[in-house]
Amino acid sequence: MKATIITIGDEILIGQIVDTNSAFIAKSLDRIGVEINEMISISDDKKHILDTFAKLQNKVDLVIITGGLGPTKDDITKTTFCDYFEDELVVNKAVENHVVELIERVMNRKASQINKDQALVPSKCTVLHNQVGTAPGMWMKKENTVFISLPGVPYEMKYLVENEIIPKVVREYKRPYIIHKTILTYGQGESHVAERIEEWENNLPEFIKLAYLPAPGRVRLRLSGRGTDKEKLEAAIAENVKSLDAIIHDIIVGFDDDETLEVVVGKMLTKQNKTISTAESCTGGKIAQLLTSFPGASNYFKGSVVCYATEIKINVLGIPDSLIKEHSVVSREVVSAMALSIKKMMKTDYAIATTGNAGPSKGDSEALIGTVFIALATPNDIIVEEFNFGQPREKVIDRTVMKSLEILQKEILKNVL
C-alpha cells in the first residue's frame, strides 16, 4: 500500500515556512504499514495541482493533501477538487452548525459568511469532521486512488489524521508489517561507527535495511524491516539489535525510536530519583526548556537561573565580582562557581552551568567567539569542559545544549555501572 503526501502553498515554495505536516503524516502512516512513496510541495496553482493529481492517479493508493483550505481567496483546494472530480460545492449542514457554534463560543462573535463558507464541500466527498477547527477534511475516491484533503494548521491536521484517517485506513485496507528500531549512539562519528559495524552490516538479511542518521555529536542507526510475518520480523530485528549491541555497547545510549537525549536523561534521573537544576548564560534557558518539554519533568527538574547579564551572575547566583574580574565571565572558574551555586540554591543532586561567547560579536568577555565552558556539578564532584563550537550563533547554542546533556548522561551512567 503506497501513499504520496502533497503540501500546497506558496509560503512553502518560497521558504517562508518549513513543512512539518508531511513528517507527521508520514510517521503516522508508516506506523500502520503504509509506505510513503514521495512527498511533494507545490504552489497554490490550480493547473499545477491538477497535473500532480493526474500523475498520481492509480499509481498510489492514497494521496494526502494539506493546505489551501482556509477561508480566504488564496485557498483553492476545494474548487480544484471539484474540477478534478467533476463535482460541485454544496453546504454540509453538520459542518455549518459546528462552524457557527465554534466561532460564537471561541471568538465570541457571530459567524460571518466567510466563516460559513467553510461548510461548502464537494457533493461526492466523505466529510472528515474537524472538531478543533473550522475547515473540514475531505475523502474522495477516483478509480483506485483515494484523495484526502486536510487543513494546513498543524494541530487541526493532526486531529484529523489521528481521529479520522488512521482508523479509516486501518478498517478499510490490508497492510504489511513495518518495524523500525532506532539505536541511539553518542560520541563517535558516522564513518567511525560504520567501520566498527561493517561486518555486522554486511550480514544483515535482505529484508532489513540499515540507515545512518548523523547529527552533531551523535549517530542514530535505524533498522527497518518489512514483511508479512510479524513474529519472524520482530525476532529478526531483535536478534540483529542484540548482535549490534555486542559490538558497540560502549556508545549505545538508547533504543526508543522517538527518544531524544533529553528524554533519555529525564528517564534516567527519574529512575534514580535524582534532581537537577541549571544556571544558563549563553544557552538562555534552552536546557531548562528541553528538560521540561515533556510530561513528568517535575519528577527531576526543579528550576533554573538564566543569568544572561553579568550582574545577574553576581546578584542572583552570588558569583563574586572579583572572580569574574580575575578570570573573565567566560572561564572555567566562573562556570564552576555557577554550577555549585545553583545546585546549592535549588537543592538538587546535579546542576549544569553554561557560559560562553555565542557571537556574532563579543560580549562581556575577551574569549574567542564560539568559546563555551560547561560545568556539571554532581553529588560529590564538579566536571568542567571547554569547547569552541565556531559559528554561527545558533550552532554554538545548540551544540552547547547537546554537549551539556551528553556530559550529564555519561555521568549518570557511571553511577549505574
Place this chain on the structure above:
Amino acid sequence: MKATIITIGDEILIGQIVDTNSAFIAKSLDRIGVEINEMISISDDKKHILDTFAKLQNKVDLVIITGGLGPTKDDITKTTFCDYFEDELVVNKAVENHVVELIERVMNRKASQINKDQALVPSKCTVLHNQVGTAPGMWMKKENTVFISLPGVPYEMKYLVENEIIPKVVREYKRPYIIHKTILTYGQGESHVAERIEEWENNLPEFIKLAYLPAPGRVRLRLSGRGTDKEKLEAAIAENVKSLDAIIHDIIVGFDDDETLEVVVGKMLTKQNKTISTAESCTGGKIAQLLTSFPGASNYFKGSVVCYATEIKINVLGIPDSLIKEHSVVSREVVSAMALSIKKMMKTDYAIATTGNAGPSKGDSEALIGTVFIALATPNDIIVEEFNFGQPREKVIDRTVMKSLEILQKEILKNVL
C-alpha cells in the same frame, strides 16, 4: 528561471526527521529571483532517483539535491550521478587533502579509507568545496538542466548554498526581480482580516499576489510581486502596503519578512532602552530562550528564574508559602507575585511571569489542565490574564509563550503612542 529541490532520504519519508533544508534553499533562491517549481522528497532508491531526474530534465533550469552524500553504505547519490551522467568516480586531490586535514585537526586521529572516499567525485563534475565538512558539493550540467548535489547536514548545506551556489547562479544566469513584503498582524483571525481588506485585495494589480499565513493569535499577510522593472515593482508594493496600513493599522505590528514576535519585541525594547526578565513555571525557560536566540539580546534581556518546582517559587523567588496555600500555585495572585518578584530581583523595567497546568496530568494544583496565568509587570503597573489553551501540552506551552510576548508588545506599543 525555475528550480526543483529534491531531498533524498528514507528518514524523511518515514517522518523520522523534518526536512528543513528545502525551506532554506528555497528562500535563498527566491531572493535572487529563481522560482521554485516543486520540492520533492524521495527514498534512497537508485531507480526512484533516476526516474525523478529524467522527469525534470529540460523542464527546469536547476535541480538541487540534498542528502545521500555521507560516507556510509546507505548513501548512494554519487553513484547515481555517475549512472545518470554516464560518468565514473575519480579522486579529487584538493578534496582529499581537505578531508585528511579536517579529520586530523578536529577529530584528532588519522583519516580512514572511508573518510578519504569522500574525495571520490564524478570526473565531469564541478566540485563545490565544502570548507565546513568532508562531503563536497557537485555541479553537473546535462543539456539545459544543471544538477547540484549537496550534503544533507544543515550547516554544510547552508555553507555551500551561500558561498558557492548563489554566487555562481548570480554570475551565470539572468533572472527577474521577485519582491516579497510581509505584514505581521496580531489579535484578529484570518477570516476577520480578510473581510476588512476585501476591497483592497480586489484592487491589487495582476503582478502582485496576496497570501494569508495564519498562526495561533496572528496572521501574516504576504505580498509577492514579480517583474523585470525593479523600480516599478518596488513602487507598486510600497504603495499597496501603504494603502493596506491605512485600513488595518490597529493590528499591524511589523513588516520585516523574517520578523518573529520575539525579534519585534527585542527591537522595541532596545529602541526604548528598556530591560526585561522572566519568571517561568509552565513555559520552562522558553520565553527566555526565544528572547536570547538572536544577537543583541544583552541590550534588553537580563535573566530569568525558571521556577518549575513549587519550592523554587518559595525559596528563590520569595513567594510566600501562605499565598500559594491560599490561592494555589496556578492562580492570579501567585503569577502577579512572581512577576513583581523577578522584576525587583533582576532590576528590570518589565517582567513576564507564567504559571499553569500544561498537562497531560495535573501538577501541584487543582486548576484545569490547559489553564494558564500570565502576568506582565510594567514600570508602573501589573497586568494579569487567565487563559485555557486546552491540550496537548506542546500547544499550551507554545501559546503561553506567544501570548506573553503579545501582551508585552501591546504594552510597549502603548508607551510609544
